[in-house]
Amino acid sequence: MAPQTSVIHDIGYQRYTGPRLGRWYANRSLYEHSVRAAFGIGRGAKAKIFPWMIIGIVLLVAVVVIAYRSISGQTLMSYRAYVDGLSYPVMLFLAIVAPELVSRDLRDRTLPLYFSRPLSRTDYALAKFGAIGTAVIILLAVPQLLIYIGAVFTRTDGFSGAWDELGDLGPGLAAALIRALILGSISLLVASLSGRRAFAAAFIVGVFLITSPIAAILATLGNDTIQHLAFLVNPMFLMMGVEQWMFGAPENGGMPIGNLGWAYGVGAVVLFGGSLLLLLQRYRKVAA
Incomplete structure (x- = not known):
């Protein structure tokens, strides 16, 4: 029988004593x-193409x-109209970014690595939503x-003009x-349901686009009350209804929501709260 030659080597292992x-x-x-990551910073050129293409579009419109205004002295569009007009580029931006996050x-099954740290499942979901x-x-x-x-630089009424312009900026922000x-x-909720980014992006776009004709059909076929509430079905129209309720109808007359603007406010709160709660619930049950 061969003699036992195993030995224990002291490799100088020490406990971590740095800051936790x-x-x-x-x-x-x-x-x-x-x-x-949402803007492709720190990633390869391919990850930057689509986010920065959308950024280029919104900056081009701003320019x-x-x-x-600098040439004609007149306002081409209000700050609210600027945001409303870019709803669909924002949708495409989210369809790209949410699956990436x-x-x-x-x-890649990296969630167990996150959850093995002090980071909880709720922390992970809220950090991604905040991002x-x-x-x-x-x-x-x-x-x-x-x-x-x-x-401000095109106005000639000094501080009062800058203050008035700030009042117009508030609804846009x-x-x-x-x-x-x-x-x-x-x-983020839709993207968290699939590990395939292409599928997640398609699902996100589908949620926003499929509900648009449904709202149009309801607005055409329903009675007055249904016509006023039809736009609740689509998230894009819902947000415009909230803005119209909060800040009044835009110059083009806005959407025919009657005196039911409060319903759009309630719908927005329910939609946001429900989506966030479902997102947290999703990560409480996801395999790690």
């Missing part, structure tokens, strides 16, 4: 990484608005601020926030 940054640092790091982790909401606000708010700066909350929560 804890749960808050993990949440902040995941949030910051996700915001960067046109600024140039028109959550579907990749499902496909996608921040991305939408940046996408819509920064061009509005550029338009505001350009408008509020519209950006509404889209960040509602569209961000819906898109």
Whole structure:
């Protein structure tokens, strides 16, 4: 029988004695990484193409608005109209970004690595939601601020003009926030259901597009009450209804919602709260 030659080598293992940054640092790091990922920062050129194409579109529209006002002295569109007009580019942006933030982790099975840290499942979902909401606000708010700066320089009434322009900017920024909350929560929820980014992107676009003709049919066939409430079916129309209720009808007359604007406010709260709760529930049950 061969003699036992096994030995134990002292390789100098030492316990970690550095700072333990804890749960808050993990949440902040995941949030910051996700915001960067939404714009393709820190990733290859392929990951930057579609997000920055959408960014280019919204900035180009802002440049046109600024140039028109500087040349003619007239306003091409209000800040609210700017946000409303970019609803579908924002939809495409979310269809690209939401799967990038959550579907990749499902496909690559990296969730167990996240959940083995102080980061909880709820923390993960909220960090991702915060990141996608921040991305939408940046996408819509920064061009509005550029338009505001350009408008202030074209006015001749000094501080009072800048203050009046700020009052016009407020509804536009509020519209950006509404889209960040509602569209961000819906898109992230849909994307969290599939590990395949192409499928998730198609599902997100489908949610917004399929409900549009349904709203149009209801508005055509229903009675007065149904016609006023028909636009609740589509998230895009819903947000416009909320803005119309909060800030009044736009110059083009807006949507025929009658005196039921409050229903759009309630619908927006229910849609946002329901989507966020379902997202949290999804990550409580997802396999890790």
